[in-house]
Amino acid sequence: MSDRSQLEKVEDIEIRLLLEALFLKYHYDFRNYAMASIKRRLRQARQQLGIATFSALQDRLLHDPDMLPRLLGYLTIQVSEMFRDPSYFKAIREQVVPHLRTYPSLKVWIAGCSEGEELYSLVILFREEGLEDRTIFYATDINHQALEAAEAGVYPLDRIQLFTENHRKSGGRSSLSDYYQAAYGRARFDASLRRNVVFSDHSLVSDAVFGEMNLISCRNVMIYFDRKLQDRAIGLFGDSLSRKGFLGIGSKETLRFSSHSAAFVDFVREEKIYQRRSNDGG
Template sequence: MPHAPTTFDIELNLLLEAVYQKYQHDFRHYARASLRRRIRQAQERFSCPTVSRLQERVLHEPEVFAQMLQYFTVQVSEMFRDPAYFLALRRHVLPVLSTYPSIRIWVAGCSTGEEVWSLAILLAEAGLLERTIIYATDINPEALKAAEAGIYDIARIADFSRAYLEAGGTRSLADYYTASEHGALFDRSLRRNAVFADHSLATDSVFSEVHLVSCRNVLIYFERELQQRALGLFHDALIHRGFLGLGSRETLRFSSHASHFSEFCAAERLYQRL
């Protein structure tokens, strides 16, 4: 006999449904364990003893909903995170992409943009940036603003620099940013062909045909149904023989879309559309 839902879970379901009805943001199929933890953090942040009280504020105070997006979504990102992934892109994927006259890349769930800037550096070093459009999408407008700004805490730069070298970088990461009182400001030329836009993997459709989709450490926060939807979007967006990159704890292996892809660099979670 299934366990009866707790009051917290009942309230959480009502909150997610209310957000969908009011704001058209669909978090109903996000992984519950992580979501429960983040909603409890939001209760503390907004001094709401119950989720119902939090729901009341979200529905009647749009500014609270805007701030809540950081709790509904996970904004964790690093430059050249999992360097082996970027090394595989550098060595195996970019040489293939270089055979196309123009290149389109979609970074889905770009968060605060560290991966976007990392890819731009990779492309610049391969001589491909000028003919590449990078679509960087997320549902959090504040994260998108940070991504487009490309300003990161100086305290993080040492880790970024180590990862850059492990990813096959042949220069100094310092060549790509200027230190200021606000942080490390990355070279504006790197984002010349980048488009930052709101897009939801839960509710929106494909908007362009692309050669590479990089969606890393996003699917782990989705329930299976939403994972399948997102993977279907990536499949539909990719050109024939296009590439899909996932996070180190994500895989196509058990999805209904597995038969539509081949493993290109299996250890680095890089796949190629059949």
């Protein structure tokens, strides 16, 4: 075995031990995440934190409480934007919302909400469509720091042009500038957008059904899971949806290989929006 192969084998062992320590001490379970993605993120963490080995990183994690949020920042990092993939939000607006209008009250779950870009996108969309007042939005993530950022609703001003263009392409009925105030190089989204929002820690890896939802949006989260964990998450979504509720996932994600795929039907196939079958199979 070459020296490089031997080093990679040792690193794999160190990473598995590190993930086991993370689970046993803090109950964050990344053991079934896709190894290539985890390894890349942990290498970045080790380099930027100035830690020589994964074993040394594990030692810091076990003995330094400040290391947990820093490490989670690398393991759960998501690059997002408001109204990302505008055609997805346009499909929600034009094809899902007409069904949601028939309900007197609604529950929407943004799973893996990161720093809140998708949450605010959906709240604004529901406000424009007249559904916000009858809706409770649940924004969840395993990263508490990300949840705090989502609750603050503050983004760099240089991102707003992209957000605004996405909003327009999604069929926005107003100007995005109606929803934020700009100052000191930042845009702060209006507190009224959070009046019906519940922010909560929740792990798709280990936590249970979240509630009976009419719409679940979980986009570009499962791409980091291995097949077993993807299957668990999809089963959780199915159990958390009301009869004929809707599930939206990322453009590179699929339900096709899940043991729970029969619980869903394609609703807007090209945008990866599915509908849970009714109990009678319809």
